[in-house]
Amino acid sequence: MESYQNTQNVWDFLSGIPIGTIAAWVIVICAIIGFLCAVIIKLYKAFEKYKEVKDMNEKYKNTLEQQGEQLNEISGKVDKLLGCLEVQRKINYKQVRLSIVRICNEAIDKGEISATQHKSLMEMYDEYIEAFADMKPNGYVHQLINMVNDKDRVVIIGKIVE
Numbered sequence: 001m002e003s004y005q006n007t008q009n010v011w012d013f014l015s016g017i018p019i020g021t022i023a024a025w026v027i028v029i030c031a032i033i034g035f036l037c038a039v040i041i042k043l044y045k046a047f048e049k050y051k052e053v054k055d056m057n058e059k060y061k062n063t064l065e066q067q068g069e070q071l072n073e074i075s076g077k078v079d080k081l082l083g084c085l086e087v088q089r090k091i092n093y094k095q096v097r098l099s100i101v102r103i104c105n106e107a108i109d110k111g112e113i114s115a116t117q118h119k120s121l122m123e124m125y126d127e128y129i130e131a132f133a134d135m136k137p138n139g140y141v142h143q144l145i146n147m148v149n150d151k152d153r154v155v156i157i158g159k160i161v162e
Contacts, residue, residue, distance in 0.1 A: 093132045097141055100125055104144035107154050115158045121148065 103121050107113035113121070125145050148154045 090135075093128075093135055096124060096128050096132070100128060100141050101144060104141075104148050107148050108144070111153070112155045112157050113148060115156050115160045118148070118156050119160055121145075 100121065103113075103117065103124075107117075107121075122145075125141070128141070
């Protein structure tokens, strides 16, 4: 009986509340719930945006790391290639020097050189001096060129035909 009486007391209490007050409370409660829903939606959207930006940053970071690895690999290959080119350059230096020495010695031994061969020799010597200036071109080569250019020692025969 006591629960019936408690229920009756609650109904009596509720029936004493004006309908405007109940409507105001319902509106306030709905407004609070709406506000909380709006806040939760905004937080969710902000979280989604944060997650999207974080994923993009992670993707860019991975891409940069991959490119860095590729650049390091390329750099290693370029260094190796430069080493090979330097070896080739030293070989070319020796070959050009040998060609100049051989032509000069033949001209000095014969006492003559054709005008075309002399022109080619001088062009090769100029390239030798210019291209290999950092390698300190051989003084012996310079002496041989001076001997070939000495009119009393080596005669230039013919004319250059172009």
